[in-house]
Structures are given as C-alpha cells and as structure tokens.
Amino acid sequence: MPDKQTATATLSTLVVDDEQLARDELCYLLRECPNIEVIANASNGLEALDLIRDQEPDLVLLDVQMPGLDGLSVVRQLLEGGDKLPHVIFVTAYDQYAVQAFEVNAVDYLLKPVDKARLRVSLDRVERLRDSATRGREKMERAVAQIEARAGGRTKLLVKAANRLFLVDADEVIYATIEDGLITIVANMIEGQSTYRTIEELQTNLDATRFWRAHRSYLVNINKIREVVPWFKSSYQLRMDDKKRTEIPVSRAQTRRLRELLKL
Numbered sequence: 001m002p003d004k005q006t007a008t009a010t011l012s013t014l015v016v017d018d019e020q021l022a023r024d025e026l027c028y029l030l031r032e033c034p035n036i037e038v039i040a041n042a043s044n045g046l047e048a049l050d051l052i053r054d055q056e057p058d059l060v061l062l063d064v065q066m067p068g069l070d071g072l073s074v075v076r077q078l079l080e081g082g083d084k085l086p087h088v089i090f091v092t093a094y095d096q097y098a099v100q101a102f103e104v105n106a107v108d109y110l111l112k113p114v115d116k117a118r119l120r121v122s123l124d125r126v127e128r129l130r131d132s133a134t135r136g137r138e139k140m141e142r143a144v145a146q147i148e149a150r151a152g153g154r155t156k157l158l159v160k161a162a163n164r165l166f167l168v169d170a171d172e173v174i175y176a177t178i179e180d181g182l183i184t185i186v187a188n189m190i191e192g193q194s195t196y197r198t199i200e201e202l203q204t205n206l207d208a209t210r211f212w213r214a215h216r217s218y219l220v221n222i223n224k225i226r227e228v229v230p231w232f233k234s235s236y237q238l239r240m241d242d243k244k245r246t247e248i249p250v251s252r253a254q255t256r257r258l259r260e261l262l263k264l
Contacts, residue, residue: 020043044067091111166190210222225241237249
C-alpha cells in the first residue's frame with residue numbers, strides 16, 4: 001500500500017532547455033524535491049515534442065527562448081495536434097515574459113537563475129492542480145497567443161530631444177538608462193528622453209531576445225555591445241557601440257546571464 005501511494009504521488013517530469021548547465025541545475029534542484037521524478041531532459045523543441053508525445057509526462061519545465069522551435073512553439077504544436085497537454089512551468093531569463101498570461105493561463109513561470117524556494121512554490125501549485133479534469137487547453141491557447149503577440153516588441157520608440165519628438169527604430173537603440181526618474185535613450189544618431197516612466201515598462205515593450213537588463217539602471221541592446229571588459233571580483237563592464245564608448249556595469253545578479261548570452 002505505501003508503494004502504491006508513493007507511485008501515485010510522483011510527478012513524472014521533463015526538463016527542456018538548450019543550455020546544458022541550465023538543464024543540469026534544474027535536474028539537481030528537482031532531485032531534492034519530494035514526489036518529483038525526472039524521466040528525461042531535452043535540449044531543443046523538436047526533441048521535447050517527441051518526448052512529450054512518447055512519454056506523456058505529468059509536468060514539463062520548458063525554456064521559452066530556444067533556437068529553432070522555442071518553448072511557446074512547442075506548446076502551440078501540442079495544442080494544434082490535439083496531444084495530451086502536460087502541466088507546464090515556463091522558464092525564462094527575461095522578465096518580459098512574466099506577464100499575466102503566464103500566471104492566469106499556465107501553471108507558472110520561473111526566472112533564471114532559478115531560485116530553489118521559488119521552484120518549490122511552482123511545484124506546490126502543480127500538486128494542487130494535478131487532479132484537475134482538464135489541463136486548461138483553451139486557457140493555454142490564449143496564453144500562447146498573448147505572449148506571442150508581445151514577444152516581438154515595438155519597432156519604433158518616441159524620443160524627445162531639443163524640444164522635438166523623434167521616432168527611432170528599436171534596432172538603432174544602443175542602451176537606455178534611468179536617473180532621477182528620467183529615462184535616457186541613446187541610439188545611433190540621437191540621444192534624448194523616453195516617454196516611458198520606468199525601465200521595466202520600456203523593456204516590456206521591446207524584443208526580449210535583444211534587449212537585456214544588464215543592471216537595474218541600464219537596458220542594453222546586446223547587438224550593440226562592442227566589448228566585454230573584465231572587472232573586479234569576476235564581474236564585467238560592457239563597452240557599448242555609441243560615440244562615447246559608454247561603459248555599463250553588469251550587476252552581480254546578471255553576470256551569469258551575460259556568460260550564457262555570450263558563451264563566456
């Protein structure tokens with residue numbers, strides 16, 4: 001009888017991330033969680049689809065940003081194919097994706113680097129929902145549609161300079177910084193104030209695959225980083241591709257993400 005109860009309580013789990021270190025870390029954290037059995041892990045979306053369809057896990061920890069078939073596309077294909085839908089915890093390095101659609105329609109989301117206590121909260125939510133008659137297909141469809149609609153971000157930004165309002169292509173933005181409640185945007189040909197009130201609001205409206213919060217006061221376009229400069233105590237500064245070659249600090253919390261982004 002105890003064996004049967006234990007087997008019933010176990011959540012078969014699949015870990016999906018294109019970064020080997022991220023998969024290893026998640027598997028390590030999950031091994032310390034009761035009632036979790038990691039049955040497999042996948043390094044890309046296609047592999048994840050095959051494993052989900054073949055093994056029908058109860059739970060999938062799914063990276064949102066992966067080359068090729070990303071996490072949202074994996075869920076989209078499961079929905080469109082009429083496959084059995086597992087509980088899903090999305091994992092992302094970009095807080096742009098931590099939108100209401102995740103909280104309302106999916107099980108949960110986790111921000112990288114994954115915190116052990118936060119993971120436990122997510123798993124507790126799954127436990128409460130595990131016996132639900134439905135995995136919420138319609139809600140998941142709405143969530144994916146909402147997130148996909150937001151993921152591309154704005155292509156134009158309004159910048160105030162010399163008492164004039166200019167439209168700037170998001171691709172041309174080098175970085176944005178906030179000081180005394182004012183956001184300054186530095187682009188290829190112009191520097192001025194943004195109409196957004198917070199860095200968080202600005203970041204939410206830009207492409208999360210290109211714009212990264214390197215520091216609480218700085219949002220940078222990763223395509224405009226000219227040089228990565230080693231700094232004190234294993235930290236870094238970013239020398240940007242503007243005329244001043246501005247050096248932007250990378251916060252300790254974001255140093256690991258920098259290594260992931262640039263394969264340092």
